[in-house]
Amino acid sequence: MQYSVIDYQSIVDASHSLRFDAEFFRPDYLQTQRRLEEIGARKLSNFQVKIRHPKEIKRNYVDNGILFLRAQNVRPLSIDLTANPVYISEEDAERLKENTIEYKNILITRSGANAGQCAIYLEDSHAISSSHTFIVQSGNLNPFFLSIFLNTKYGTALIEKGKYGSAQPEVAPYFLYQIPVPNWENLPTEIEKTYLRSKDLTELSKTWYAETQLLLLSELGLADWQPKHELTFTTDYASMQRSERIDADYFQPRYDDIISAIKSYPGGWDVVANQVHLKDSNFKPEPKTEYKYIELANIGSSGEITGCMVEHGQDLPSRARCKVSTGDVIASSIEGSLESIALITEEYDNALCSTGFHAINSDVLNSETLLVFLKSSVGQLQLKKGCSGTILTAINREEFGKIVIPFVKADKQSEIQQKVVESCNLRKQAKDLLECAKQAVEIAMEKDEQTAIDWLESVS
Secondary structure (H helix, E strand, O other), X not given: OXXXXXXXXXXXXXXXXXXXXXXXXXXXXXXXXXXXXXXXXXXXXXXXXXXXXXXXXXXXXXXXXXXXXXXXXXXXXXXXXXXXXEEEOHHHHXXXXXXXXXXXXXXXXXXXXXOOOEEEOOOOOOEEEOOOEXXXXXXXXXXXXXXXXXXXXXHHHHHHHHEEXXXXXXXXXHHHHOOEEXXXXXXXXXXXXXXXXXXXXXXXXXXXXXXXXXXXXXXXXXXXXXXXXXXXXXXXXHHHHHHOOOOHHHHOHHHHHHHHHHHOOOOOEEEHHHHXXXXXXOOOOOOOOEEEXXXXXXXXXXOOEOOOEEEEXXXXXXXXXXXXXXXXXXXXXXXXXXXXXXXOOHHHOOOEEEOOEEXXXXXXXXXXXXXXXXXXXXXXXXXXXXXXXXXXXXXXXXXXXXXXXEOOOHHHHHXXXXXXXXHHHHHHHHHHHHHHHHHHHHHHXXXXXXXXXXXXXXXX
């Protein structure tokens, strides 16, 4: 059992937060507070930090426009722009200009299960934030350091302390202003250097992955191919009978064009049902066994898995029914997120994934080539063609099996594999650098600033 002995004055001092519940005075929270007092930390309000709470205004999403960031885009240490980014019109952006996010602003999620997650915005162009995040301008603090500090176990504890509510926990701006932050002289600069090196590695990783797309499409003779959307076209009754489809989009000529192009590839072709192993979604988790669980929101734009849920089998969603292995590829079946396709690495061996994925592997295409093909325009068009339904449009197992795949030459597969592996390695290095930055701040908290700088220089 944990308990804290609190004097009356401490209750009075906390009265501005209207808090006198035991949770607010947890021993670990108090220990963090005391350590920060020992090293001379100062409140955010003393650093001229400004925290804005974006307002809510009705808006509509558009295909191209100003980036609109939602709470789901804010992950620990990074702004995730890979999971279904959305955009709003310039007119809506103008009406929401008070919600504008600039380079090096920090976003903190305001409410919900992930309340308190924060990351720094490092895109060159501005964006607009939803009302479910706070926008933080770091004032006299180094924004890279502040972002890292708030993600350490100490910063996380301070934010957790300030949450209120049970069903839908929230963080109050007033409380954020009271968070104490160390006023170190040199470590923030070193943290910034590490953060920017991580960003460079991430961008290089994206470049390597983009090269795989060009390499594959060039091999198929489709590098310059553009789909044509025909307003009118015809088909015959026999085609509709064979496909058991009567919706017009299914018979768009662009689908036949791309399939014909693949079938003309000199290396040969076949359909997924004949050349790819599709795993069944019939695994039943053991109630007391802990599993990693991957869902659609965990998939990045370059075929990576950005995170997962870790829970006992009895606490997992009912859709956690497919067990995956290293080398498998998981492809979303939901039309709105067909680009959510990822490679299962050793880190996620024996993890579970949502039944919203098709989990596959193949003997004729290595996993990296299969990943790149399905994420390419060639694969995406075929996935889109196979989707059906009304409320939740998706591509079922049978339609997925009809996708036409080329037998890419072995040397090209090897080249694609090498580039995907290098992309993954660069991405891991970038992630490790941010973890090192976070650990350096924790070392400074537990020992001293110079020890943390020396350690950071030795590992990065």
